[in-house]
Amino acid sequence: xxxxxxxxxxxxxxxxxxxxxxxxxxxxxxxxxxxxxxxxxxxxxxxxxxxxxxxxxxxxxxxxxxxxxxxxxxxxxxxxxxxxxxxxxxxxxxxxxxxxxxxxxxxxxxxxxxxxxxxxxxxxxxxxxxxxxxxxxxxxxxxxxxxxxxxxxxxxxxxxxxxxxxxxxxxxxxxxxxxxxxxxxxxxxxxxxxxxxxxxxxxxxxxxxxxxxxxxxxxxxxxxxxxxxxxxxxxxxxxxxxxxxxxxxxxxxxxxxxxxxxxxxxxxxxxxxxxxxxxxxxxxxxxxxxxxxxxxxxxxxxxxxxxxxxxxxxxxxxxxxxxxxxxxxxxxxxxxxxxxxxxxxxxxxxxxxxxxxxxxxxxxxxxxxxxxxxxxxxxxxxxxxxxxxxxxxxxxxxxxxxxxxxxxxxxxxxxxxxxxxxxxxxxxxxxxxxxxxxxxxxx
Amino acid sequence: xxxxxxxxxxxxxxxxxxxxxxxxxxxxxxxxxxxxxxxxxxxxxxxxxxxxxxxxxxxxxxxxxxxxxxxxxxxxxxxxxxxxxxxxxxxxxxxxxxxxxxxxxxxxxxxxxxxxxxxxxxxxxxxxxxxxxxxxxxxxxxxxxxxxxxxxxxxxxxxxxxxxxxxxxxxxxxxxxxxxxxxxxxxxxxxxxxxxxxxxxxxxxxxxxxxxxxxxxxxxxxxxxxxxxxxxxxxxxxxxxxxxxxxxxxxxxxxxxxxxxxxxxxxxxxxxxxxxxxxxxxxxxxxxxxxxxxxxxxxxxxxxxxxxxxxxxxxxxx
Numbered sequence: 001x002x003x004x005x006x007x008x009x010x011x012x013x014x015x016x017x018x019x020x021x022x023x024x025x026x027x028x029x030x031x032x033x034x035x036x037x038x039x040x041x042x043x044x045x046x047x048x049x050x051x052x053x054x055x056x057x058x059x060x061x062x063x064x065x066x067x068x069x070x071x072x073x074x075x076x077x078x079x080x081x082x083x084x085x086x087x088x089x090x091x092x093x094x095x096x097x098x099x100x101x102x103x104x105x106x107x108x109x110x111x112x113x114x115x116x117x118x119x120x121x122x123x124x125x126x127x128x129x130x131x132x133x134x135x136x137x138x139x140x141x142x143x144x145x146x147x148x149x150x151x152x153x154x155x156x157x158x159x160x161x162x163x164x165x166x167x168x169x170x171x172x173x174x175x176x177x178x179x180x181x182x183x184x185x186x187x188x189x190x191x192x193x194x195x196x197x198x199x200x201x202x203x204x205x206x207x208x209x210x211x212x213x214x215x216x217x218x219x220x221x222x223x224x225x226x227x228x229x230x231x232x233x234x235x236x237x238x239x240x241x242x243x244x245x246x247x248x249x250x251x252x253x254x255x256x257x258x259x260x261x262x263x264x265x266x267x268x269x270x271x272x273x274x275x276x277x278x279x280x281x282x283x284x285x286x287x288x289x290x291x292x293x294x295x296x297x298x299x300x301x302x303x304x305x306x307x308x309x310x311x312x313x314x315x316x317x318x319x320x321x322x323x324x325x326x327x328x329x330x331x332x333x334x335x336x337x338x339x340x341x342x343x344x345x346x347x348x349x350x351x352x353x354x355x356x357x358x359x360x361x362x363x364x365x366x367x368x369x370x371x372x373x374x375x376x377x378x379x380x381x382x383x384x385x386x387x388x389x390x391x392x393x394x395x396x397x398x399x400x401x402x403x404x405x406x407x408x409x410x411x412x413x414x415x416x417x418x419x420x421x422x423x424x425x426x427x428x429x430x431x432x433x434x435x436x437x438x439x440x441x442x443x
Numbered sequence: 444x445x446x447x448x449x450x451x452x453x454x455x456x457x458x459x460x461x462x463x464x465x466x467x468x469x470x471x472x473x474x475x476x477x478x479x480x481x482x483x484x485x486x487x488x489x490x491x492x493x494x495x496x497x498x499x500x501x502x503x504x505x506x507x508x509x510x511x512x513x514x515x516x517x518x519x520x521x522x523x524x525x526x527x528x529x530x531x532x533x534x535x536x537x538x539x540x541x542x543x544x545x546x547x548x549x550x551x552x553x554x555x556x557x558x559x560x561x562x563x564x565x566x567x568x569x570x571x572x573x574x575x576x577x578x579x580x581x582x583x584x585x586x587x588x589x590x591x592x593x594x595x596x597x598x599x600x601x602x603x604x605x606x607x608x609x610x611x612x613x614x615x616x617x618x619x620x621x622x623x624x625x626x627x628x629x630x631x632x633x634x635x636x637x638x639x640x641x642x643x644x645x646x647x648x649x650x651x652x653x654x655x656x657x658x659x660x661x662x663x664x665x666x667x668x669x670x671x672x673x674x675x676x677x678x679x680x681x682x683x684x685x686x687x688x689x690x691x692x693x694x695x696x697x698x699x700x701x702x703x704x705x706x707x708x709x710x711x712x713x714x715x716x717x718x719x720x721x722x723x724x725x726x727x728x729x730x731x732x733x734x735x736x737x738x739x740x741x742x743x744x745x746x747x748x749x750x751x752x753x754x755x756x757x758x759x760x761x
Contacts, residue, residue: 096602124529136515
């Protein structure tokens with residue numbers, strides 16, 4: 001029987017959203033609003049931190065709702081869920097950055113949290129000074145840092161620049177130095193949020209390796225990431241959150257499987273208001289989205305190498321003078337394959353009218369066989385009007401991409417690329433320079 | 444090799460080079476609890492127990508926790524000093540320039556042009572003795588309110604006792620104060636003024652000065668993070684506040700009847716005390732000092748309590 005190191009009971013957290021500003025319609029209203037504004041602002045600012053627990057008004061967002069969880073010593077737990085599901089809020093409460101609105105957590109053991117790499121780094125300080133600064137902010141003692149200093153520097157690989165102000169570092173160097181400090185923390189409980197999303201591929205591997213060491217050394221780790229592969233590799237148990245609620249927990253592989261399939265399968269009524277993956281506000285809303293194949297008929301299955309057209313219909317209560325649409329295609333492991341936006345090709349929409357169909361033609365679909373999900377976002381002047389995380393789903397069932405029916409093994413590919421092969425034969429002959437004797441023995 | 448094969452689970456590396464390490468169907472046997480047993484079992488249970496609950500009520504300083512973060516406190520003080528004067532030609536010399544330049548301007552305007560009374564001392568020294576503690580006080584307030592906002596990023600990413608941030612400013616500015624104090628001593632020597640035996644009470648005056656700077660600083664810092672108005676009003680507020688302290692004029696210029704009310708500003712006792720001890724212009728004003736000590740202690744305690752009450756929402760409202 002293992003000790004329970006973290007016990008979360010009935011944890012809830014509410015945030016107050018900025019309530020919508022009222023627009024004055026007359027000069028008199030505008031003037032009175034101007035006079036009343038300081039008082040109103042004061043009330044609004046005051047309310048930022050006061051929550052009456054039975055407050056159900058609609059400008060309150062429950063980022064977490066009644067979470068109960070027990071974590072045993074030595075467990076490595078991964079949290080999965082879409083943006084806004086409450087993962088980061090939970091970690092913030094666990095690391096005591098913010099207070100819960102209700103509920104209780106009991107933690108046994110020394111906690112270190114890494115919600116960001118390089119917290120407290122100051123650009124004017126040198127690498128050496130920042131190691132100490134960052135280390136102490138993370139809760140280390142000066143003596144501990146002294147002892148580990150060499151290791152930290154070695155791990156970061158920036159030893160040459162130790163006495164250079166960090167503002168002259170490249171961003172990669174900064175991240176490496178910061179992660180090295182963090183990697184040498186020795187807490188009993190480690191809380192990590194998305195820190196792997198930084199640095200180049202080689203450094204990410206190094207980080208993952210370090211995290212495996214931590215996980216393997218019997219420490220308790222709570223880990224939030226959108227990188228499903230990392231969660232799957234590191235964690236023994238996974239927890240899925242949605243809209244602040246704990247919806248699934250158990251074996252990592254199973255939870256991730258169910259989570260990903262829930263993302264894939266909930267597209268049926270993606271354009272309804274009940275869709276939990278949708279955030280809609282503003283005058284324009286998407287009413288439907290569909291896929292046309294090369295023959296121009298609606299479909300849910302494509303053929304790689306053939307053309308495809310994505311169509312989005314919208315209704316708008318105003319004639320907007322600026323509109324942009326972005327969609328991202330995810331594969332069945334939750335990896336974003338590519339993102340397409342009206343801005344990429346400087347396609348600008350100056351008049352939306354009150355209804356319309358926006359379509360995007362893809363001449364040669366480069367996606368490998370498999371299932372896909374499309375997330376879309378429309379915005380006007382940078383403000384999001386409608387976002388649907390699971391707007392469309394489709395499968396790619398066959399391929400003529402390479403002009404043959406052959407395709408590369410799925411294990412090695414997330415996208416197809418056009419290519420041509422060439423071979424130029426060069427005749428092997430004696431080197432013109434007689435002095436050049438590459439295979440001469442050193443005797 | 445292990446790292447690599449883990450990161451790209453289906454790569455050639457694994458099947459060809461490190462096959463015995465893991466079975467493809469069971470990607471996580473090694474991690475998790477497996478090694479827990481190899482930990483020293485006779486290790487005592489972790490002594491740290493943290494309870495996280497919604498915070499209510501008033502609290503004072505948690506000294507045990509502060510001691511844990513002593514090194515952070517010292518590094519923050521050091522960082523504040525270093526960063527403030529980074530990439531500047533005269534560096535820490537700014538700690539001297541600020542009060543000296545103000546003194547020169549005050550001497551010309553108030554001393555020469557307007558002929559403000561200076562209790563018999565040369566106006567330059569009279570003003571400088573006041574400016575040294577006053578510069579400390581006003582810088583603590585402006586830095587303190589700015590500290591929470593410049594450090595908002597840190598506050599929203601990591602926990603440490605929030606009190607450390609404004610306290611580190613109070614500490615860092617003490618270094619400036621000491622430097623300016625050395626200049627003050629040189630100035631006194633130049634004017635051949637001998638301090639009185641009351642210099643023995645200077646530490647008490649410095650304590651009042653620090654407590655009141657910290658107390659008011661904590662109030663304003665806690666307010667500033669929620670109401671940015673404090674921040675915008677700070678620089679001119681501090682300027683106005685200067686006229687509520689005997690910096691450019693002597694306290695004797697205040698009508699007798701209002702003096703005790705006036706002394707509620709703890710800096711009145713501090714500045715007049717400095718003058719008494721260093722210039723000997725008057726006897727040590729114990730009435731001012733005791734009133735100032737009381738208000739500064741009250742300000743400090745209430746400041747800490749208000750700050751501690753508000754600190755839990757800093758990350759949300761910053």
